[in-house]
Amino acid sequence: MNFFNLIRIALRALQRNKLRAFLTMLGIIIGVGAVIAMVAIGQGSKQSIQDQLSSMGSNMITIRPNSNTSVGGGARLDATSLQTLKLDDIKAIEQQAKYITAVSPQVSGKGQAINGALNWPTSIQGVSPSYLDIRDWPLKEGVAFGDNDVKAATKVCLIGQTVVENLFSGGENPVGKTIRFNKIPFKIIGVLSEKGENAFGQDQDDIILAPYTTVQKRILAIPYIQNIFASAIDESSSTLATEEVSQILRTAHKLKTGDDDDFTVRTQAELINTFSSTSQLLTVLLAAIAGISLVVGGIGIMNIMYVSVTERTKEIGLRMSIGARGIDILLQFLIEAILISITGGLIGIALGITASKLITVFLSWPTLVSESSIVLSFIVCTVTGVFFGYYPAVKASRLDPIEALRYE
Amino acid sequence: MGKILELHDLKREFRMGTEIVRALKGVSFEVTTGEFVTIMGSSGSGKTTLLNLLGCLDKPTSGVYQLDGVDISKLSRDELARLRNRKIGFVFQSYNLLARTSALENVELPLFYNSGLTAHDRKERAVKALEAVKLAERLDHMPNQLSGGQQQRVAIARALVNEPVMILADEATGNLDTRTSYEIMALLQELNQAGKTIVFVTHEPDIAAFSSRTVMLRDGKVIRDSKNENVRSARQALSELPVADDY
Ligand SMILES: Nc1ncnc2c1ncn2[C@@H]1O[C@H](COP(=O)(O)OP(=O)(O)OP(=O)(O)O)[C@@H](O)[C@H]1O
Ligand SMILES: [Mg+2]
Numbered sequence: 001m002n003f004f005n006l007i008r009i010a011l012r013a014l015q016r017n018k019l020r021a022f023l024t025m026l027g028i029i030i031g032v033g034a035v036i037a038m039v040a041i042g043q044g045s046k047q048s049i050q051d052q053l054s055s056m057g058s059n060m061i062t063i064r065p066n067s068n069t070s071v072g073g074g075a076r077l078d079a080t081s082l083q084t085l086k087l088d089d090i091k092a093i094e095q096q097a098k099y100i101t102a103v104s105p106q107v108s109g110k111g112q113a114i115n116g117a118l119n120w121p122t123s124i125q126g127v128s129p130s131y132l133d134i135r136d137w138p139l140k141e142g143v144a145f146g147d148n149d150v151k152a153a154t155k156v157c158l159i160g161q162t163v164v165e166n167l168f169s170g171g172e173n174p175v176g177k178t179i180r181f182n183k184i185p186f187k188i189i190g191v192l193s194e195k196g197e198n199a200f201g202q203d204q205d206d207i208i209l210a211p212y213t214t215v216q217k218r219i220l221a222i223p224y225i226q227n228i229f230a231s232a233i234d235e236s237s238s239t240l241a242t243e244e245v246s247q248i249l250r251t252a253h254k255l256k257t258g259d260d261d262d263f264t265v266r267t268q269a270e271l272i273n274t275f276s277s278t279s280q281l282l283t284v285l286l287a288a289i290a291g292i293s294l295v296v297g298g299i300g301i302m303n304i305m306y307v308s309v310t311e312r313t314k315e316i317g318l319r320m321s322i323g324a325r326g327i328d329i330l331l332q333f334l335i336e337a338i339l340i341s342i343t344g345g346l347i348g349i350a351l352g353i354t355a356s357k358l359i360t361v362f363l364s365w366p367t368l369v370s371e372s373s374i375v376l377s378f379i380v381c382t383v384t385g386v387f388f389g390y391y392p393a394v395k396a397s398r399l400d401p402i403e404a405l406r407y408e
Numbered sequence: 409m410g411k412i413l414e415l416h417d418l419k420r421e422f423r424m425g426t427e428i429v430r431a432l433k434g435v436s437f438e439v440t441t442g443e444f445v446t447i448m449g450s451s452g453s454g455k456t457t458l459l460n461l462l463g464c465l466d467k468p469t470s471g472v473y474q475l476d477g478v479d480i481s482k483l484s485r486d487e488l489a490r491l492r493n494r495k496i497g498f499v500f501q502s503y504n505l506l507a508r509t510s511a512l513e514n515v516e517l518p519l520f521y522n523s524g525l526t527a528h529d530r531k532e533r534a535v536k537a538l539e540a541v542k543l544a545e546r547l548d549h550m551p552n553q554l555s556g557g558q559q560q561r562v563a564i565a566r567a568l569v570n571e572p573v574m575i576l577a578d579e580a581t582g583n584l585d586t587r588t589s590y591e592i593m594a595l596l597q598e599l600n601q602a603g604k605t606i607v608f609v610t611h612e613p614d615i616a617a618f619s620s621r622t623v624m625l626r627d628g629k630v631i632r633d634s635k636n637e638n639v640r641s642a643r644q645a646l647s648e649l650p651v652a653d654d655y
Contacts, residue, residue, distance in 0.1 A: 005520045016508045318504045321465055322566070323493020323521040325486045401465045405504070 010335040021340060024304040027297025028344030029351060032377045034290035036352025039373040041359065042283025044366035049275045052198060059235055060134055060268045061242060063228035066261060083224040084253065084262040090228060092252045099241035101233050104131035105212050105225040111182035113167060113208060120166035124181050124208040126215025134231040142175040142190030145211050153213035157186040160205035161194045181208060184218050238267040298384035305337050305392035316396050317404025330397035337389020338382065345381035349374055412574060412605050413439035413462065418471035420457050431457040433628040439607065444600045446616040447609045449625035455609045456578055462607060463496050463576045464488045476573065493521050497567025499577035503559045505551040511538060512547040515565045522570060537565040541595060557588035564595060574605040581615055587649055593618045594642035618642050
């Protein structure tokens with residue numbers, strides 16, 4: 001009995017029971033389709049988070065204050081009200097760091113921006129002129145503020161697109177106009193280009209940028225700074241830059257060996273990894289759930305194959321009486337099971353790819369169908385067919401020909 | 409002529425819980441190539457049990473059975489399967505055709521287990537076998553589109569297709585009316601004349617009259633084994649049937 005004959009016999013058996021074969025396949029189709037679509041969603045969101053994070057400037061280093069438990073003890077404070085970062089830190093980094101090209105402090109406050117009758121709740125960020133370079137953020141119109149504006153704490157600002165849309169009616173050029181933020185007048189000298197949402201879904205264009213000295217003095221009335229943004233000379237040296245900055249800040253903060261840092265230095269790359277691993281977990285979870293449905297599909301095959309063996313006992317007896325060996329019968333049923341699972345798998349792959357496309361089109365979720373998920377689910381469903389088809393096939397091959405012939 | 413079947417004190421016992429059913433209690437006879445043997449006997453006398461042994465579907469509890477000079481008790485399950493495929497053609501009372509499978513495909517079935525053949529060979533042989541049973545026009549009919557007699561002829565074609573040395577039939581006419589039974593017997597007589605050994609199990613004495621020898625079983629033993637001096641011709645019997653039968 002050669003292999004083609006076996007396949008032909010199995011195909012004929014399936015043709016004789018098309019609807020049942022299809023219903024059995026459905027379990028595998030849904031299983032494989034789900035695995036592919038779920039993994040595509042997981043991979044897609046991972047990819048888009050990565051893209052968005054690196055669009056924030058992949059050389060960027062963020063320094064945040066940190067509650068220093070080994071020094072102070074007592075009540076821990078909210079990160080923005082920690083006062084461990086100072087302007088001297090910026091100076092130290094500017095003077096000593098070799099791997100840092102630009103550095104900017106950041107202080108921010110929330111409030112109401114008003115232009116005539118229009119008003120809009122937004123946030124103001126106090127930064128230095130180099131902030132725009134660090135964030136890789138060009139201006140759309142106007143000019144940026146300079147070091148003189150920082151020194152003199154002038155009341156000038158740059159505004160984001162969202163603020164433009166909410167405070168100015170169509171066509172009006174904001175540059176040169178004066179708006180009020182928490183009653184303090186700010187002259188608009190430039191408009192930022194559009195940046196869209198960040199990885200956390202925040203609107204990055206809903207912002208007002210002003211010299212940090214102005215925000216510190218006029219809005220927040222604080223002497224310290226909340227965050228430091230810096231730019232490494234290139235992406236590959238960002239780890240070196242991180243270590244360097246840490247060392248400089250430890251010296252500046254007079255921390256003794258053994259003391260914990262009272263700040264946190266993070267590269268954009270680390271941030272990408274953190275979020276990648278979160279969405280990796282999501283992918284695994286989704287795939288696991290989908291994988292379970294594949295197993296359920298496999299059990300469906302096993303069930304139907306058992307039913308089929310019982311139902312076709314007489315046929316098995318007849319085949320044996322005309323010369324089929326045990327192995328011929330075993331292969332016949334095994335190949336039937338594998339054909340069901342492979343056909344189901346192929347349809348499932350097509351379904352999964354289509355579903356992923358539809359999800360992107362109608363729900364605008366990013367999806368990414370990976371080749372590995374296709375190959376893997378195909379292998380898994382073939383194995384499923386062999387695994388769940390084997391026992392019914394063995395049962396069939398071990399039947400006694402006389403008893404099988406007599407079976408009603 | 410050589411001996412195709414040799415049976416020496418063949419016994420077959422079935423264990424039913426603590427009880428032992430002795431279906432065959434020592435059967436001995438020989439069949440020469442080209443004979444047409446009928447096995448008769450009342451219900452439960454062991455006819456089917458004997459035929460299963462002859463067809464290598466079953467092994468005796470004790471005794472020797474040689475088919476074409478080979479002692480089958482020494483063969484493995486797979487070797488028995490091969491023997492059934494090449495040397496034996498079975499015809500069953502209930503036809504046992506595969507449903508929703510054409511006459512041609514049903515007849516081709518034994519050839520699938522004969523790996524030396526190409527698809528073309530298979531088809532050619534199956535068509536020839538169906539021509540031999542006068543069903544050349546019904547190749548693509550499904551079993552449920554055929555009459556009982558036609559289905560049995562398909563089954564005979566299936567038994568013939570691998571050119572076996574022996575045809576075994578268990579009450580092959582049991583489900584058929586007189587006329588159709590005679591048609592089947594006429595067919596078997598033709599095959600016998602062409603050289604095939606036939607062992608035919610039946611209840612009916614008038615069917616036994618078409619064979620050249622009758623072995624009578626009772627209670628698992630041979631009680632009579634007689635040559636049939638004047639074999640009836642099934643063709644002739646067919647022509648003598650009253651025409652009024654079919655209306
Ligand atoms: N698998 C089995 N298990 C137990 N007993 C069996 C089995 N097969 C046959 N027998 C017994 O063996 C005896 C002979 O049975 P067998 O089927 O050979 O009779 P038969 O002559 O073919 O009868 P019939 O004319 O009714 O077909 C019977 O008593 C039957 O009950
Ligand atoms: Mg019987």
